[in-house]
Amino acid sequence: MNVDFKGDRVISNTNDDQSLLELALENGIPHIHECYGSARCSTCRVRVLEGAANLSAPSEAEKRIAALKGWPENIRLACQARPSGDVVVKRLVLDEEDIQLAWSEVSRLRSGVEKEIVVFFLDVAKFTSFTERNLPYDVIHIMNRFFNRLGDIVLANQGYIDKFIGDSIMALFGIEDQSIDAACLDALVAASAMNRELESFNVYLREQFDHEFDIRIGISAGPVILGSLGHRDNAHYTAIGDAVNTASRLEHANKKVQSRVLITDRIYQLTRDQIQIGRTFHARLRGISHAQPIYEFLDVNNELRSARMKSAETGSVENPAARRAALTRDLPVNLPAWETDNDHTEIGFEIDYLTTSVRGIFRAHLVDIRYDETRPQETALNAIIKTSSIDTFVSARDNHLRSADFFDCEFFPDMTFRSSGVTTVSNDEFVLKGDLTIRDTSRSVELQVRRFPALADAWGVYKQGIIAETEIDRYDFGISFNLPLQADRLAIGRTVRIKLILQITPAAPAAD
Ligand code: FES
CATH class of the missing domain: 2.40.128.110 (Lipid/polyisoprenoid-binding, YceI-like)
Structure with missing residues (x-):
């Protein structure tokens, strides 16, 4: 039997107990294998050019990784595939750049998928006047302290912190397996908790700095593309789509209508029995051609809040x-x-x-x-x-x-x-x-x-x-x-x- 590592060398008279990876390493081919053959990293992947039927069937671990990445059948993990006849394969991960990409792709967050999620934008109001009146050290210290508390609330409600941009936070809800209804409720419970956190934080801010913050929040739902974007050393998991723009514009619109939290019609329709709303507007958001209903979110209803508090008492590690x-x-x-x-x-x-x-x-x-x-x-x-x-x-x-x-x-x-x-x-x-x-x-x-x-x-x-x-x-x-x-x-x-x-x-x- 011949195993041809195209571009490397042909290995003859092989022992059929060995995986492609073992054969390669034993014969001096620098085959990358970051997880040492445990079917986790995918860096040993090869393209099978000929003789696919002469390779052992994929293991369960290999099937999982192939499904996660959406591989065609001719991509195999060299650490899992064992040849029993002639085969021609080509190594696909050749350098450090490929290795880093491979690791980032096997993250539990799926990259390059479309999904309906909830996008949440928060901006800290009265921040500029705080920076003008205080020393740089205090500004950074206080903002980090406030962001830590708000960020904890996102995490406690199954959210993902996408980024901090100056005095703003962008968060995503529903990027894993939650339904869109559950993601909407998670985001609204988070908004409600942030309102309460603001009151508590302001007590401290008044005492120490004679100042108060306010917050403005925009929440929208819709299909987005999720994935890791950026330079390989600084790639960042994020969302792209209209829902992102809408949430950002809703956050801005709060200023005009003097509200704290604005939500889209989609969010309202999915959660209407479980929340309290204030005013309703019909508005054309900047950059969006048609007018749409917008709701002022006041709070979640008491049953939902007490159910969440109960689950917090049971001690979820993320709360x-x-x-x-x-x-x-x-x-x-x-x-x-x-x-x-x-x-x-x-x-x-x-x-x-x-x-x-x-x-x-x-x-x-x-x-x-x-x-x-x-x-x-x-x-x-x-x-x-x-x-x-x-x-x-x-x-x-x-x-x-x-x-x-x-x-x-x-x-x-x-x-x-x-x-x-x-x-x-x-x-x-x-x-x-x-x-x-x-x-x-x-x-x-x-x-x-x-x-x-x-x-x-x-x-x-x-x-x-x-x-x-x-x-x-x-x-x-x-x-x-x-x-x-x-x-x-x-x-x-x-x-x-x-x-x-x-x-x-x-x-x-x-x-x-
Ligand atoms: S060496 Fe990591 S998946 Fe094969």
Whole structure:
């Protein structure tokens, strides 16, 4: 039997137990195989030019990936296909650029599809006057704080944050498997929650800055094209279509009619029994030729709100209120609450790889600390870290780290740390003991903590610096993926060195 890797070489007298990938690698062909043959990355794909019937049938994993990408039958995964007769194939992933594209295509968000979804535009009003009256540091700090809270609400309601544009947010609802009716309700529940968040945030803003924000929201539904767009190093999952323009124009129209949330007729018709509306308009939105009914959304009805609150109480991991409540549950109430200043906080790690190491950070985390500088021995700290926010500065590697070989983010979206006690070492050093949970496996760990003298920054905001370090054996948490090397060596170390650099500041009042 001959296996012809067109453009590489012909391999004769092959053993029919071997996959195309194994044959290629054994014979010195540099066949790319980013997931090491586990049918996840698709980088080993080949085009079958002749002899398709001489290849084994696709495995279930291969069928899944082919369906996701909409491949024709002559595209096969070399790691899954085993030849039993003559075959001619051509490798399709040849360089780093191809690898990155392949990984981005196997994201759970389908690229290049048309779907009816809900598009949500929010703009922060009275923002310009805030920037004029305050220092740049405060502007960025406050906006990030507000955006974090609004973004949490999008995520809690099954939304996707498409982008932040200046003082605006664009979000999408219904891009995965929800029906359009459910997506409309998710978006309206989010708008209602943002209204309440605004009231709470304004209490803080009035106290600290003698200012208030307002928000304007436009929500539309309609068919859009979804996909990853942009440069390969900066591609971004987004939506293109009239519904995007309509939502943006509705957001603008709020200003003219002095409303806060405007929705289209399609949204209204799909949710009319479950929402309260105010005024109705017939208007021609800028860029749209015909007049259409537009509704002022006031709130969701009480039954829907209480049903959502009930589900929040059951503790869905994506619900920020439930997450915060779960995080705070066993922290001491007699100590002041602190939160991280995320511009100056880093949750990082380092692991040996071959002759050097790989370092990375987790960008999304929620940390609640109870701390009194006169009683450091009573310090308590709970944290939730979003596993998918891992960033090792190489996107193909990050995608592999998010896969089932490592964090399996789809099934284990969070890691948690929950402290259980402190042992004092010196005035500025102590050991914080607690349970670290990764992939639903909990192990006791000890964080070596150093604290630095507290200071008020240039704007009078009180800050405390803390560095906490520990080491864990990743195999203890079921993360044992590795790459065998010569002489029984392994490419990736077992020990992960974790370092938390935290700048903490007294917590703002919580949202109701
Ligand atoms: S090596 Fe075949 S799918 Fe990854």
